[in-house]
Amino acid sequence: MRLFGKTLTATAALVMTTSLALAEDVEVLHWWTSGGEAAALNVLKEDLASKGIGWVDMPVAGGGGEAAMTALRARVTAGDPPTAVQMLGFDILDWAGEGALGDLTEVATAEGWDAVVPTALQAFSKADGKWIAAPVNVHSTNWVWINKAALDATGLGEPTTWEELVAVLDKMKENGITPLGHGGQAWQDATVFDGIVLGMGTDFYKAAFVDLDPAALGGEQMAEAFNRLIKLRTYVDDNFSGRDWNLASAMVINGEAGMQMMGDWAKGEFLKAGKVPGTDFVCIRFPGTQGAVTFNSDQFAMFNVEGDAAKAAQGAMASAIMNPTFQSAFNVVKGSVPARTDVPNDAFDDCGKKGMADLAEANTSGKLFGSMAHGHAAPAAVKNATYDVITAAFNGEYADGAAAAAALAEAVAAAQ
């Protein structure tokens, strides 16, 4: 028995040594550091480990990824890029333009990615006809996460218009809770603004944030959008400044706040806390944006690395990310939906099923747009200029919405 046990151990050791020898580590830069994000990241790490791909973690905290992008720039400047990097929209295209990214076309062609990745995503996964990134999910920003008990206590239904939203927020205030859980960070302010602007009309959203039309950026509708943002400021607590988004989610989870306007990564926090959609919380589209979606997609871009083994590991990681079974398992935890059109929705909760259906519907009806706040509507320079005006408006630095709109048109023009 003992001898048999020893033999087995030796065999196992041999197998392990062999696979370790074949395994190539990937160093992965990402900003998934909240509880829900880390849980989803684990699904990815474990999947790669099962394929013999080792993981060297490079987390850079900071929602929306701004800090991560600064860290990335420093690594590339030092001539030592990480193997794989979580990246959003126009940032991917910018790095491709600098010639810094590897080519995933071989694995993409072998696995038929062209046929299953939505075209709106491919716009950021390909450059000059080559695949340069593997999309792991589709998030969307025009969601509101509401504590169910707090909503029930208002005696009102789920708000479907701006006016109904204001009525619910007012009632929550009367009921003695913070109506809006929010973190005062530029990207969070901008995420809320995505929903407000989309709620003023899909043509308006496109004209302002995608086409960067000065008339839309500085006009009356934008003035009204800023007035709405300024109004929302009256529903946050005194300690909102600088608060991380997941702490704002926690306020809604524990009933201290009524709702949070945030992308569906927030759902990951609710799930991590053991909360059930429909029972403990409800997910609704930002009032007035039903049928439309502002999306962002986390993609893993692979940087130019030396050596066949390192390149093979990048290909293997990209292939693992695009596997339909993995896409289901990962996105169920992350709060997002798959980046492929052929993944069944069975494993997803009601919010996930709604997310998948909304995405498909918005895509068909021409109401799917890149998120301004999350780098899918305009390049970083324009995004950052927009952030500045939104945050200043939220913090009461303009006399009114019209003054903020005028400042936005000017800032965007200067950033182009």
Ligand code: BGC
């Ligand atoms: C990313 C999400 C992430 C969120 C908050 C977004 O830009 O797409 O994956 O969970 O930022 O960190």
